[in-house]
Amino acid sequence: MQMRSYLGRSRGLGAANEGVHHWWMQRLTGVALVPLTIWFVFAAAGIASADLAEFKAWVGRHGNPVMLILLTIAMFHHTVLGMQVVIEDYVHSETAKVISLMAVKLLAWLCGASCIFAVLRLTFGG
Amino acid sequence: MANQNRPLSPHLQVYRPQITSFLSILHRATGVVLAIGALFFTYWLMAATYGAEKFASAQALFGSVIGQLILWGFTFSVFYHLANGIRHMAWDAGWGFELDRLRITGWLTIVFAAAMTVLTLVVAYSAAGGA
Numbered sequence: 001m002q003m004r005s006y007l008g009r010s011r012g013l014g015a016a017n018e019g020v021h022h023w024w025m026q027r028l029t030g031v032a033l034v035p036l037t038i039w040f041v042f043a044a045a046g047i048a049s050a051d052l053a054e055f056k057a058w059v060g061r062h063g064n065p066v067m068l069i070l071l072t073i074a075m076f077h078h079t080v081l082g083m084q085v086v087i088e089d090y091v092h093s094e095t096a097k098v099i100s101l102m103a104v105k106l107l108a109w110l111c112g113a114s115c116i117f118a119v120l121r122l123t124f125g126g
Numbered sequence: 127m128a129n130q131n132r133p134l135s136p137h138l139q140v141y142r143p144q145i146t147s148f149l150s151i152l153h154r155a156t157g158v159v160l161a162i163g164a165l166f167f168t169y170w171l172m173a174a175t176y177g178a179e180k181f182a183s184a185q186a187l188f189g190s191v192i193g194q195l196i197l198w199g200f201t202f203s204v205f206y207h208l209a210n211g212i213r214h215m216a217w218d219a220g221w222g223f224e225l226d227r228l229r230i231t232g233w234l235t236i237v238f239a240a241a242m243t244v245l246t247l248v249v250a251y252s253a254a255g256g257a
Contacts, residue, residue: 045250118171
């Protein structure tokens with residue numbers, strides 16, 4: 001049995017029933033991406049013409065695998081949150097909206113998992 | 127269900143372009159560009175797991191004229207979206223809504239993005255030239 005009133009339970013959750021979770025995660029991943037993207041852009045610029053051996057050496061060096069995996073997670077999470085808002089703003093048909101939201105999220109999972117796999121493979125693989 | 131006759135917000139065609147509205151839509155546009163950039167990032171990493179040949183063709187794609195133009199676009203988008211994202215967080219904290227501050231911080235994001243893009247290009251081309 002719930003002791004809280006209906007008003008108390010719904011307060012702060014808003015029309016989408018999730019409160020400030022979307023907003024908060026967008027800020028949190030955004031803050032994480034500030035150092036991660038600045039690091040990545042200059043690191044990637046530094047290996048602009050690398051061949052595979054040099055690239056593997058770079059991916060596996062020191063903290064780079066951790067940075068690349070953190071970048072992958074924060075980037076795809078932030079991307080999904082942003083694309084969700086864009087889709088909700090411009091796609092008005094309910095069917096098309098649900099399909100495009102699912103497509104964006106599933107594609108982000110596929111790409112995110114692929115990136116993490118690639119980083120591990122390039123670090124530990126032969 | 128939907129009422130088709132609801133009033134519309136001011137049309138873009140009759141609305142005077144302003145730095146505030148321009149930078150606002152640029153934030154969204156660069157965000158969508160960077161979503162595509164995330165796909166290129168995935169392709170780049172995955173190509174390396176398929177061996178030297180696949181990775182060399184990925185590097186050749188990014189090294190081509192069109193590839194370099196795309197990478198410059200991604201670089202500017204990253205730095206603009208980053209700087210304007212920080213501007214958004216200042217607004218979240220309640221700072222910077224006065225018109226003069228909006229204009230100053232707006233121009234600062236543009237200058238920051240342009241300067242960081244040029245700096246990245248210098249690093250990239252000196253690394254590629256030195257190799």
